[in-house]
Amino acid sequence: MALTESTMVELGSSAHDFSLPDTKGNNVSLSDFKSNSLVVIFTCNHCPYAKAVEDRLIDLGNKYRGKTDFVLISSNEIENYPDDAPDKMAKRHSEKNYPFPYLFDETQEVAKAYSAVCTPDIFLYDNHRKLRYRGRLDDNWKEPEKVTRAELKMAIESVLSGNEIDFEQVPSMGCNIKWK
Numbered sequence: 001m002a003l004t005e006s007t008m009v010e011l012g013s014s015a016h017d018f019s020l021p022d023t024k025g026n027n028v029s030l031s032d033f034k035s036n037s038l039v040v041i042f043t044c045n046h047c048p049y050a051k052a053v054e055d056r057l058i059d060l061g062n063k064y065r066g067k068t069d070f071v072l073i074s075s076n077e078i079e080n081y082p083d084d085a086p087d088k089m090a091k092r093h094s095e096k097n098y099p100f101p102y103l104f105d106e107t108q109e110v111a112k113a114y115s116a117v118c119t120p121d122i123f124l125y126d127n128h129r130k131l132r133y134r135g136r137l138d139d140n141w142k143e144p145e146k147v148t149r150a151e152l153k154m155a156i157e158s159v160l161s162g163n164e165i166d167f168e169q170v171p172s173m174g175c176n177i178k179w180k
Contacts, residue, residue, distance in 0.1 A: 005171040015129035016113040020103035023090035033069040042116035049174030070100035075111035076178040
C-alpha cells in the first residue's frame with residue numbers, strides 16, 4: 001500500500017461522462033444522476049483508508065438523498081486485488097446497504113479521465129456538473145469521533161445553498177489506485 005494524496009484537479013472542470021456496470025450488472029451513466037449536486041468517489045473494498053470512512057459516506061448518502069447524488073467507483077485491477085472484484089463489490093454493497101450505486105471501472109479509463117489516484121478520491125460537482133470541491137471527507141480519517149471539520153458535508157451545504165466554498169480544500173489521501 002502506497003499512501004497517495006489526490007491530485008487536486010482544477011476547480012471548474014467538467015465531470016467526465018461514463019457508463020459503468022453497477023453491482024447488479026446494470027450500466028449507470030453520468031446522465032442518470034439528476035440531483036443539484038453529485039459526489040463521485042473513487043474507492044475500493046480493501047483499502048484501510050476507504051474502509052475507515054465508508055460508514056460516514058453512507059451516512060452522508062442517506063442524509064442528502066434526493067438533494068445530492070453519490071456514486072462510488074472502484075477502478076482497481078482485480079487480478080492482484082481480488083477483494084475488489086465485482087462479486088465482492090456486490091456483497092459489500094448489500095451488506096453495508098449502500099444508498100448509492102457502486103460501479104466497476106474495469107478498463108480504468110474513468111479513473112484516468114477524472115485524474116483519480118487514491119482511495120478514497122472525492123469529487124463534488126454542482127448542477128452544471130462543474131467541479132466545486134475535491135479533497136478529503138473530513139479532518140480525521142481514522143477516528144470519526146475526533147472529527148472537527150466535516151469538509152465534504154460543508155462543501156455540499158455550500159453548493160446546495162448556491163454559495164462559494166470558502167475554506168481550504170485539503171487533498172484526500174489513501175491507498176494508490178492499483179493500476180494494470
